[in-house]
Amino acid sequence: MKKKFDAIVVGAGPAGNAAAYTMAKSGLNVLQLERGEYPGSKNVQGAILYSDALEKIIPDFRDDAPLERHIIEQRMWMLDETSFVGMQYRSEEFNEERPNRYTIIRAEFDKWFSRRVREAGAVVLCETTVTGLIKDKHGKVIGVHTDRTDGDLLADVVVLGEGVNGLVGQSAGLRPELKPKEVALAVKEMHFMPQDVLENRFNLNGDEGVVIEAMGTVSPGLSGMGFIYTNKESISVGIGTLVSDFTESGATPYSMIEAFKNHPSIKPLLAGSEAKEYSAHLIPEGGYKAIPEVYGDGWVIVGDAGQFVNSVHREGSNMAMTTGLLAGETIAHLHHKRQKCSKANLTMYKMALDQSYVMKDLKKYKDIPNYLHQNNKTLLGVYPRLLGQAAQNWFRVDGTDKQTKENEILASFRKSRSLPGLIGDALKFARAWR
Amino acid sequence: MNPVEAITTQPESSLVVNVEDKLYTNRYQVDAGHPHITVKPHDKPSKALLSLTTTCPAGCYSLNDKGHVEIAVDGCLECGTCRVVCAATKDIEWNYPRGGFGVLFKFG
Numbered sequence: 264m265k266k267k268f269d270a271i272v273v274g275a276g277p278a279g280n281a282a283a284y285t286m287a288k289s290g291l292n293v294l295q296l297e298r299g300e301y302p303g304s305k306n307v308q309g310a311i312l313y314s315d316a317l318e319k320i321i322p323d324f325r326d327d328a329p330l331e332r333h334i335i336e337q338r339m340w341m342l343d344e345t346s347f348v349g350m351q352y353r354s355e356e357f358n359e360e361r362p363n364r365y366t367i368i369r370a371e372f373d374k375w376f377s378r379r380v381r382e383a384g385a386v387v388l389c390e391t392t393v394t395g396l397i398k399d400k401h402g403k404v405i406g407v408h409t410d411r412t413d414g415d416l417l418a419d420v421v422v423l424g425e426g427v428n429g430l431v432g433q434s435a436g437l438r439p440e441l442k443p444k445e446v447a448l449a450v451k452e453m454h455f456m457p458q459d460v461l462e463n464r465f466n467l468n469g470d471e472g473v474v475i476e477a478m479g480t481v482s483p484g485l486s487g488m489g490f491i492y493t494n495k496e497s498i499s500v501g502i503g504t505l506v507s508d509f510t511e512s513g514a515t516p517y518s519m520i521e522a523f524k525n526h527p528s529i530k531p532l533l534a535g536s537e538a539k540e541y542s543a544h545l546i547p548e549g550g551y552k553a554i555p556e557v558y559g560d561g562w563v564i565v566g567d568a569g570q571f572v573n574s575v576h577r578e579g580s581n582m583a584m585t586t587g588l589l590a591g592e593t594i595a596h597l598h599h600k601r602q603k604c605s606k607a608n609l610t611m612y613k614m615a616l617d618q619s620y621v622m623k624d625l626k627k628y629k630d631i632p633n634y635l636h637q638n639n640k641t642l643l644g645v646y647p648r649l650l651g652q653a654a655q656n657w658f659r660v661d662g663t664d665k666q667t668k669e670n671e672i673l674a675s676f677r678k679s680r681s682l683p684g685l686i687g688d689a690l691k692f693a694r695a696w697r
Numbered sequence: 698m699n700p701v702e703a704i705t706t707q708p709e710s711s712l713v714v715n716v717e718d719k720l721y722t723n724r725y726q727v728d729a730g731h732p733h734i735t736v737k738p739h740d741k742p743s744k745a746l747l748s749l750t751t752t753c754p755a756g757c758y759s760l761n762d763k764g765h766v767e768i769a770v771d772g773c774l775e776c777g778t779c780r781v782v783c784a785a786t787k788d789i790e791w792n793y794p795r796g797g798f799g800v801l802f803k804f805g
Contacts, residue, residue: 298793300726304801305775369805390797410795428777430793440784441777448778450754452719453804497804506778509752510745516754517716540804541719543754543774545781 268294270594271407271418272385273393273431275302277580278566279424280376281320281587282594287385289595294416295385296409298392303373306426307451307544308580309492309499311474312367316581320588321379325361329371331494332472333362340528341647342479342489347528348650358471366472366492366499368453396421396435396562403605404561407431420561420594420604424587427545427567437562438555438569443510444636445549447488447574449503450516452524454536458496464532465493476577477502477529479647482522485514486643489523490577491532498533500524504643505548505636516543546579547572551629557616558609563590571621574635575628582621589615627697634695641680641688649676716756720772728798732770734779735790742766746788749779774800 272283275297283295299305311334317324336353357363381387397406397415406417423432427446432438456464465473475491481502489502502523509516524533547553547570554571557564565571566583573582593612594604602608616622635642653672663671676685734757739746746766749758755772758779768789780791793799 298796300797300801303805305799306805307802308805310805370802371804373805392793392796428775428780430791441781442784443781446781448752448754448776506752506781509778510748510782513748513751515714515716515751515756517719517756518714521714538719539722540802541722541774542800542802542805543776543778545776545778 266417268292268416268418269598270294270420270422271296271416272422272424273407274424274426274429274566274568275299275373275377275380275387275389276306276424276426276566276583277373277376278568278583278587279422280373280380281584282422282424282565282591283385283387284320284376284380284383285588285591286595286598287380287383289591289599290384291595291598293385294418295380295387296391296393296407296416297377297387297389300390301370301374302377302387302389303370306369306373307542308369309451309490309501309577310367310369310372310580311492311577312365312372313578313581314361314363314365316584316588318361320584328375329367331366331368332467332470333357334364334366334474335471336473338473338475340475340477340479341650342477342481342526342528343648343651344480344482345527346651346655347477347479348647348654364474366474366494368494368497393425393431396431396437398435402560404435404559419598420563420609422563422565422587422590422594423568424565424583425568427547429568432562432564432568437559438564441545441547442549443507444505445547445553445632446506447503447546447548448506448509448516448543449488449501449546450520450541450543451499451501452520452538452542453497453540454500454533454538455497456536460535461493461496461498467493470495477523478643480644481519481526484512485519485522486640487519487523488643491529497539498536500529500533503546505639506545508639517541546574548574548632548635550574550632551622551625552632554625557586558606558612560606561604563594563609563612565590571625573624573628575631576624578624585619585621586616589619628695630695634691638688638691645679649679716754717772720755723772723774724801724803725771726798726801727771728794731795731798732768733792733794733799734768734770734773736766736768737788737790739765739788743783743786743788745783745786749782752782753779
C-alpha cells in the first residue's frame with residue numbers, strides 16, 4: 264500500500280501555501296504539489312500584498328519576506344484617449360511600523376512563502392502536474408494522479424489551490440468551467456529603471472510606493488482596467504477586460520497594453536525603462552454568485568479556484584490566503600479530533616468562510632459583476648469622456664462666462680445619457696453597490 | 698464582409714504591435730513534440746475558435762491558407778483564455794504542460 268498523507272495540497276500559490284503552512288504547523292503530514300519548476304513560476308499577479316491576511320498566518324513575515332514597497336499613495340484615474348480625471352490619496356500615516364499594503368514580485372514572494380511552508384514541515388514537490396483526482400467507490404476523493412512515474416498519491420483530504428485556470432477540480436466535475444463573461448483577461452509587463460529615477464518620478468522616499476488604478480478608454484476601441492504599481496526598481500504595468508469583450512471586439516490584448524503604455528498620461532512614467540517580462544492571467548470576476556461548492560467528501564477548494572475575488576476592491580490574494588488558512592484550520596481541527604474529512608464535517612470550512620470578510624464582502628457586491636458587465640461601455644467609455652470634457656471646460660479660461668460653462672457641462676451629460684438615463688445609471692449603481 | 702474579416706479587423710490604432718518582441722523577454726522550457734494544446738480538425742472554424750486569432754495574448758493562434766485555425770504553443774502564457782472561449786464549442790484540447798515545462802515566469 265502506498266504511503267498516505269494527512270493532506271495533499273494542489274498548487275503553491277498564496278491559497279495553497281496558506282493551507283499547507285497552517286496544516287504542517289499544526290503537525291499534519293502534508294504533501295504539496297506544484298507543476299512549475301519552482302513555486303511562483305506559473306503565477307501572475309499585479310501584485311499587491313495585503314498584510315492583514317498574511318499576518319494572521321505568519322505574524323513576523325516582515326522579517327524576511329521579499330517586499331518591494333509599502334503603499335502610501337493611491338491614485339484612481341478615469342481615462343479617455345487624451346486625458347484622465349483622477350482622485351488620489353496620500354498619507355504620512357501609511358508610513359507606519361507595520362504597513363498595511365506592499366507591492367511584491369510574485370515569483371520572489373512565492374518562493375519565500377514556500378520556504379516557510381517547508382520549514383513548517385510540509386513536503387513540497389515541484390515539476391509535478393496533478394492530472395486527476397482519485398475517488399473511492401463511494402465518490403470520496405482519496406488522492407491524486409500525477410504525471411510522475413508511479414505518480415498516484417493518497418491522502419485523507421485534497422486541498423485544491425490550483426488557481427483560476429484549475430483543471431483538476433473542473434475535470435473531476437467539482438466545479439463548472441469559467442464563462443467568458445465572468446472572467447477577465449489581463450496582460451502585464453515588468454519595466455525596470457534605476458531606483459532613483461523611479462523614486463523621483465513618483466515622488467517617493469525610501470521604500471514608499473504608489474498604486475495607480477486606471478479605467479477607461481486608452482485608445483479608440485480599446486477600453487479596460489489598467490494598473491501601475493511601483494516596485495523597488497521596476498514598475499508593474501498591466502491592463503485587462505472581460506474575455507467576452509476581447510472576443511466580441513476583436514481587440515488584441517497586446518495592442519491594448521501597448522496603447523495603455525503609450526497613453527499620454529502614462530508614457531512619461533515609463534520613459535527609459537526596459538521591459539523584462541510579458542505575462543497574462545485570468546481573473547475571476549463572477550463574484551458571489553459564481554462561487555462553486557467549495558467542499559465535499561475528501562476535498563476543499565481555496566483561492567482563485569473557488570472564485571474568491573473581490574473585483575470592486577481588486578482584492579484576491581488576501582482572500583486566497585484567508586480561504587487557505589480557514590481550510591487548513593478546519594482540516595487540522597478534524598485531524599486532531601480524529602474525525603474524517605467527510606462532506607458533513609468539512610461544513611465547518613464553509614461556516615468559517617461565511618463568518619469572515621471573504622463571504623461578507625463578496626455577498627455585499629453580489630450584483631456588481633452583472634452590473635459591470637451590462638454597463639461596461641458606459642463606465643469605460645461614456646463617463647470618463649464626459650468627466651474629462653467637463654473638467655477641461657471648467658479649467659480652460661477662454662472668455663466664456665462661468666454660468667455658460669456650467670450650462671454646457673450639464674447639457675453635455677444630458678445629451679449623452681439623457682436625464683432619465685443619468686438617474687437610471689445612478690440608481691442601478693446604488694442598487695448593485697448596496 | 699465575411700466573418701473572417703469581421704473578426705480579424707483590428708480596431709483603428711496607429712500602433713504596430715509585435716507580440717513576438719514581448720514573448721522574447723520571457724523564459725520558457727519548451728517540451729518539444731508534446732504540445733499541451735491542440736486544435737481539433739475542422740472544415741470551417743467556429744466563431745469562438747476564430748476569435749482566438751485575436752484574443753490569445755501570446756498570439757499563438759493563426760489562420761492558415763486553407764482557412765483552418767492552427768496553434769503554435771511555444772509562446773503560450775498558460776492563461777487558459779482559449780480553453781474558456783472554446784469550452785462550449787469544444788474546438789480545442791487543453792492540458793497543462795508536463796511538470797517543469799512551459800512558461801517559467803521570472804517575476805510573475
